[in-house]
Amino acid sequence: MIKKILTSVAIATCLSAAGIANAETKVGFVYVGPIGDHGWSYQHDQGRLALEKELDVKTSYVESVPEGADAERVIRQMAADGNEVIFTTSFGYMNPTLKVAKKYPKVKFEHATGYKRSANVGTYSGRFYEGRAILGTIAGKMTKSNIIGYVASFPIPEVIRGIDAMTIAARKVNPDVTVKVVWVNSWFDPGKEGDAAKALIDQGADIITQHTDSPAPLQVAEKRGVYGFGQASDMKKFAPKAQLTAIIDDWAPYYIERVKAVMDGSWESDDTWDGLKAGMVVMAPYGDAVPEDVREMADKVKASIIDGSFHPFQGPIKNQKGEIVVKEGETISDGDLSKLDWYVEGVDGTIPK
Amino acid sequence: MLPRLIKRQAPSKAMVFLSPILALLLTLLASVVLFLIMGVSPSAALHAFFVEPISSIYGLTELMVKATPLILIGVALSLGFRAGVWNIGAEGQLILGGIFGGSTALFFYEKTGFYIIPLILIMGIIGGMLWAGIVAFLKTRFNANEILTSLMLSYVAALLLNLLIHGPLKDPDGFNFPESRLFSDSALLPILYDGTRLHLGAVIALFFVGIGWILLSRTLLGYQIKVMGDAPAAGEHAGFSHSKIIWTTLLISGGAAGLAGAIEVSGPIGQLLPNISPGYGFAAIIVAYVGRLHPLGVLFAALLLALSYLGGETAQMKLNLPVAVTGVFQGLLLFFLLACDVLIQYKIRTSKKSESTFAPAVKSSIKSTSEVK
Numbered sequence: 001m002i003k004k005i006l007t008s009v010a011i012a013t014c015l016s017a018a019g020i021a022n023a024e025t026k027v028g029f030v031y032v033g034p035i036g037d038h039g040w041s042y043q044h045d046q047g048r049l050a051l052e053k054e055l056d057v058k059t060s061y062v063e064s065v066p067e068g069a070d071a072e073r074v075i076r077q078m079a080a081d082g083n084e085v086i087f088t089t090s091f092g093y094m095n096p097t098l099k100v101a102k103k104y105p106k107v108k109f110e111h112a113t114g115y116k117r118s119a120n121v122g123t124y125s126g127r128f129y130e131g132r133a134i135l136g137t138i139a140g141k142m143t144k145s146n147i148i149g150y151v152a153s154f155p156i157p158e159v160i161r162g163i164d165a166m167t168i169a170a171r172k173v174n175p176d177v178t179v180k181v182v183w184v185n186s187w188f189d190p191g192k193e194g195d196a197a198k199a200l201i202d203q204g205a206d207i208i209t210q211h212t213d214s215p216a217p218l219q220v221a222e223k224r225g226v227y228g229f230g231q232a233s234d235m236k237k238f239a240p241k242a243q244l245t246a247i248i249d250d251w252a253p254y255y256i257e258r259v260k261a262v263m264d265g266s267w268e269s270d271d272t273w274d275g276l277k278a279g280m281v282v283m284a285p286y287g288d289a290v291p292e293d294v295r296e297m298a299d300k301v302k303a304s305i306i307d308g309s310f311h312p313f314q315g316p317i318k319n320q321k322g323e324i325v326v327k328e329g330e331t332i333s334d335g336d337l338s339k340l341d342w343y344v345e346g347v348d349g350t351i352p353k
Numbered sequence: 354m355l356p357r358l359i360k361r362q363a364p365s366k367a368m369v370f371l372s373p374i375l376a377l378l379l380t381l382l383a384s385v386v387l388f389l390i391m392g393v394s395p396s397a398a399l400h401a402f403f404v405e406p407i408s409s410i411y412g413l414t415e416l417m418v419k420a421t422p423l424i425l426i427g428v429a430l431s432l433g434f435r436a437g438v439w440n441i442g443a444e445g446q447l448i449l450g451g452i453f454g455g456s457t458a459l460f461f462y463e464k465t466g467f468y469i470i471p472l473i474l475i476m477g478i479i480g481g482m483l484w485a486g487i488v489a490f491l492k493t494r495f496n497a498n499e500i501l502t503s504l505m506l507s508y509v510a511a512l513l514l515n516l517l518i519h520g521p522l523k524d525p526d527g528f529n530f531p532e533s534r535l536f537s538d539s540a541l542l543p544i545l546y547d548g549t550r551l552h553l554g555a556v557i558a559l560f561f562v563g564i565g566w567i568l569l570s571r572t573l574l575g576y577q578i579k580v581m582g583d584a585p586a587a588g589e590h591a592g593f594s595h596s597k598i599i600w601t602t603l604l605i606s607g608g609a610a611g612l613a614g615a616i617e618v619s620g621p622i623g624q625l626l627p628n629i630s631p632g633y634g635f636a637a638i639i640v641a642y643v644g645r646l647h648p649l650g651v652l653f654a655a656l657l658l659a660l661s662y663l664g665g666e667t668a669q670m671k672l673n674l675p676v677a678v679t680g681v682f683q684g685l686l687l688f689f690l691l692a693c694d695v696l697i698q699y700k701i702r703t704s705k706k707s708e709s710t711f712a713p714a715v716k717s718s719i720k721s722t723s724e725v726k
Contacts (some may be wrong), residue, residue: 028670034675035675060669060670060671060673061669061670061673062666062676063669063675066628067627068617068622068626068628068629068630069418069617069620069622070419070662072621073419073550073663074666077666077667080411081670091530092626092628095532095624115528154531154627155519155531156528156529156530157528157529185512185515338528352519
C-alpha cells in the first residue's frame with residue numbers, strides 16, 4: 001500500500017513537471033473567512049464564480065487565510081503560480097499584498113478596503129454606508145422600543161461609517177432612536193456575534209443589525225422574535241421572518257471589469273469606491289414584515305442616493321454632544337469619510353480607543 | 354462481554370518510538386480514502402499536500418519560517434510536560450512576547466543600532482516569562498490549576514494586544530485601522546537567504562533544539578524534571594523542590610513562547626497586528642506530543658505540522674479542496690497517534706476477569722507516554 005502511494009506520488013510529480021501550457025488568464029483570490037460564512041467571503045466567492053462564467057479565465061482561491069505572517073506566503077504563492085491578477089479581499093492583507101507586489105511587478109493586485117496603493121496595487125471597496133441609510137430608515141420606522149442593537153467588528157472608519165449612517169437615517173424618521181453598539185473584535189465568530197445580539201436584545205433592542213460576517217445575530221433575532229438585517233449577502237434563508245432586508249455586496253461586475261482590463265492591457269492602479277448606483281451595493285427584497293409605507297420611504301431614500309439628490313452624510317449632522325459639526329447644505333467629503341472616527345448624536349457609548 | 358483494556362506488562366520500546374510513524378502512515382491511508390470519497394485523485398492530492406510545497410528552495414525556507422515558532426514553543430513545552438507542569442497558555446505568552454518585542458521595535462522607530470534586535474528578542478523573552486510567571490506564582494502560592502490559569506491568561510493577552518493596537522501602539526497615520534507602524538529596517542530580523550523570508554529566528558529555533566536536548570539529557574535540572582514528572586514523591590524524597598521545578602519549567606516555556614512572539618513580529622510580520630499568531634501556542638501542544646516530548650522529535654513534528662498548513666494551501670490553489678481538509682488531516686494524525694499509544698500500552702481483552710476499567714487505564718496511559726525517554 002505504502003509502495004503504491006509512493007509510486008502514485010512519483011507519477012504525479014512527473015505529470016505536473018511536464019505541465020500543460022494554456023493561454024487562459026489565471027486569477028487568484030485570497031479570502032479571510034471560509035467561503036461558507038454566508039457573508040463577506042461567501043460574496044467574494046460568488047463574484048469569483050460569476051467571473052469564471054463570464055470570461056474565459058481560470059480562477060483559484062485560498063480560504064481562511066490568517067491576516068498575519070501567513071498571508072504573504074499565500075499571496076506570493078499565487079503570484080508564483082502565474083496568476084495575472086490577484087484579489088486580496090481583507091483589510092489585513094494590505095501590507096503583505098504590497099510586499100509581494102514589489103517582488104512581482106508584472107502581476108496586478110487588487111486589495112479590498114485598504115488605503116495603500118502602488119503601480120501594480122489598486123484598491124476597491126463598496127459604499128456600504130449607502131445601504132446603511134436604507135436600513136436606518138426602515139429600523140427607525142419599525143422599532144417600538146426605540147433601541148437599535150448594532151453588532152460591530154472593529155472600530156475602524158468603515159464600521160463607524162455604517163453605525164453613523166444608520167443612526168442619522170433612523171433619527172431622521174424617528175428622533176427618539178438610540179443605537180447601542182457591542183464590539184466583538186472579530187469579523188467571523190458566530191458564537192460571539194450571537195452572544196452580542198442576545199445581550200443587545202436583553203437591553204431592549206428590538207432591531208438588530210450587524211457588521212460581522214456570519215448570520216448568527218440575525219438567527220438570534222429570528223429566535224427571539226425581533227427584526228434584523230442581512231449583512232453582505234441575502235440571509236433570508238437563515239431568518240425568513242426576521243430579515244427586513246439585507247445589504248448585498250455584489251463584487252461580480254467589478255471583478256469582471258477589472259479582469260477584462262487586465263486581459264486587454266488597459267488595467268491601471270486606482271481606487272474604486274462604488275455604491276448603489278454602480279451596483280456594487282445591492283438591497284435584498286423586503287421581508288414580509290415591512291409595511292407598504294415603510295417600503296415606499298426606503299425606496300425613496302434609495303432612489304435619491306442613486307440620482308445624487310441625497311447623501312447619507314449631508315448636514316445638518318450633530319456629534320454626540322449635540323453640537324452641529326456638519327452644517328446644513330454641507331456634506332462630509334470622501335476624504336473625511338475614509339478616516340471617520342467619531343459618533344453622531346444618537347449612538348450610545350464611546351468608540352473603543 | 355464488552356472488550357476491556359488491560360495494561361501490558363512491558364510495552365515494546367521500539368513500538369513506542371514507531372508509534373508516530375505508524376500514526377502518520379495510518380493518517381495517509383485515511384486521507385487516501387477521504388480524497389477518494391471527495392472525488393479527488395489521491396495521488397494528485399498527496400502530491401499537492403506533501404511534495405509540491407517543498408519542491409523548491411523557496412518552499413523549504415517557507416516551511417522553516419512556518420515551523421520556527423512551533424519548534425521553539427514545542428521544545429519548551431515538552432520540558433514542562435515531562436515534569437507534569439501543564440502550560441496550556443503558550444499562545445498568551447507568545448502574544449506578550451510580541452507585545453514586548455513589538456513595543457521595543459516601535460520605541461526605536463526610525464533609529465538605527467546593532468543593539469535594537471537583541472533588545473527586541475530579550476524583551477520578548479521577558480514578556481513571555483512575565484505572563485508564565487503569573488501562572489507559576491498562582492500555582493505555587495495558591496495551588497491554582499495551571500491548566501486553567503494559563504489558558505485563561507491567553508484570552509487576557511489577546512485582549513491586551515487588541516487594547517494596545519487600538520490605542521497607544523496604533524499607527525498615527527493609519528486612519529484608525531488597528532495596526533501599528535511598519536517597523537524600521539533596523540528592527541527587522543536579518544534575512545538569511547536573499548529573496549526568501551528565512552530569518553535569523555530559524556537558526557535560533559534550531560539552536561534551541563540542541564539546548565533542550567542537552568538540558569534534558571545532560572544536566573541535573575533535566576534529571577529533576579524527569580523524576581518530578583515520573584515520580585513526584587520520590588523526587589521530593591530526594592530533596593528536589595517541586596515549586597522550583599514549576600517555576601523553572603514555566604519560565605522556560607514562557608520565555609521561549611515570548612521569544613517566538615518577538616521573532617514573529619520582527620520577522621515575517623514586521624509590525625504589530627490584532628492577530629499575530631494563528632494559534633501557534635496551541636498547535637505546539639500537538640507538536641510536543643507528536644514529537645514524543647523529545648527535542649529532536651519536536652523538530653520533526655513541527656516540520657510535519659508546518660507542512661500540513663502549507664500543503665493545505667497548495668491543495669486549495671491547485672485542486673480547489675476546502676481548507677477544512679487541513680484540519681481533518683491534523684485531527685486524524687492526533688487521533689491515530691493517541692490510538693496507537695493506547696494499543697501499545699494496553700491490550701484488548703474480551704474476558705470477564707479484567708480488573709482495570711477504561712477510565713483509569715487512559716489516565717495512566719497519559720502518564721506512561723511521558724515516561725518515554
